[in-house]
Amino acid sequence: MVKYSVVIPTRDRFAYLNSAIESCLASDRHDIEVIVSINGNTTWPEVIKVYEPINDVRVRYVLTGQLLSMQHNFNFGITQARGEYVTTLGDDDALLPSAFAYADNFFAQCPDYPLCWFRRPYFWPDYEQQDFSNLKPNTLHCWREISVSLQQSKPVIEACCTHYIPYHSLPSIYNSFYPAALLERLRSAQAELEGIEAQRSIFLKQTQAVDVFTAYASLLFVDSYGLISIPLSLSGISARSNGMSATKKEPGGEWQRYMSELQGEQFKAIMTGPFAAYNSLTVQIYNDACKAFIAYSSCNGTSLPDLDCNAIVEGLLDSYIGGEYISQPWCVYEMMRMSVDFDRKQYLTKLHEISAWYQSGYEQQLVSWRKDQRLDESLYSKISDQYIVINCDAAEVSTSAQAALLYQKVLEGKLPALNDPN
Helix, strand or coil, rough: CCEEEEEEECCCHHHHHHHHHHHCCCCCCEEEEEEEEEECCCHHHHHHHCCCCCCCCCCCCCEEECCCCCCHHHHHHCCCCCCCCCEEECCEEEEEHHHHHHHHCCCCCCCCCCEEECCEECCCCCCCCCCCCCCCCCCCECCCCCCEEEEHHHHHHHHHHHHCCCCCCCCCCCEEEEHHHHHHHHHHHHHHHHHCCCCCCCCCCCCHHHHHHHHHHHHHHEEEEEEEEECCCEEEECCCCHHHHHHHCCCCHHHHHHHHHHHHHHHHHHCCCCCCCCCCCHHHHHHHHHHHHHHHHHHHHHCCCCCHHHHHHHHHHHHHHHCCEEEEEEEHHHHHHHHHHCCCCHHHHHHHHHHHHHHHHHHHHHHHHHHCCCCCCCCEEECCCEEEEEECCCCCCCHHHHHHHHHHHCCCCCCCCCCCCC
């Protein structure tokens, strides 16, 4: 009997893949399975020419047999899952060794609700540090306080309809264990909206980002969900991560490839919703949330407040001005247009300041900033009593699996105290 399925969709990123698999196998449990969904039209003999697979009875390798969009590769892997509870893992991510034990404790009390967590990042050594960012290569960000709470879905849905609520702490298939019954409810809703002849999927055709879409859509199918304060998985950020590729001024190859390979209907569907006219990544992320609410509320009889786009825009602008422009200053003109379109002109003064900084001082400040970049040689940097950043070079860690083991030591108090000079 398989209790937990971990699905790892991958494509041409074998340099990271074994680390993700190893992190799942760090537990000696035999009621788990790791499903590696290899995207492409290659055969197994062709795969092993470029990859040395891990040989473990708990690991199943499945080939899609054809080149799929990222959404369809995720869905293909999920359909192979046999566990009572299912999660997905990026091929440069890692699962904490204690993840299954924490999940056991939660599901013993709440077997029908998903359990989600806010993933903390591990920046691989090949991560390309972005301009004006303090996120350095080969560092691990750790939250140490452990708490578990049960969140009611309805108030969260109402808040999402009237303000910008980031998806990171919502129950996405990418940062949650989903009960198998929840996956089946999502498939049934998809069939109702898109026809029973459609491929059975937990995503709608319009889905752009699988993590974002499920984070909001799942709220409509469960009364409550669990939220644990520590990450049960690490978000691996590498040179080939899709998300980081998309945030660059000139989007990197991974993001360009992802966008170019979207199927026709799916690409058209992206350009719908209340914020379709805007290209900012943050705005498009929330656009997926709005589309999820609109689509799914019609098929399960959920009564939702009307989307207050003006209030949501205000939250988006607050988020941008509050820090996101540091890494995406080139979005400032689009934000100006949004503030005018949605009658939030009070933001224009600050946006003009950002624009002026970008035009006049950005390049000079960038040169100075690059000169000042130094990796602290100490083991950690203290951000707060509960949040620390670990220099993984000092800890002799260089993969996501090793970072997950290091994080486990942090939680167990097996690293030197912060005030220990040694």
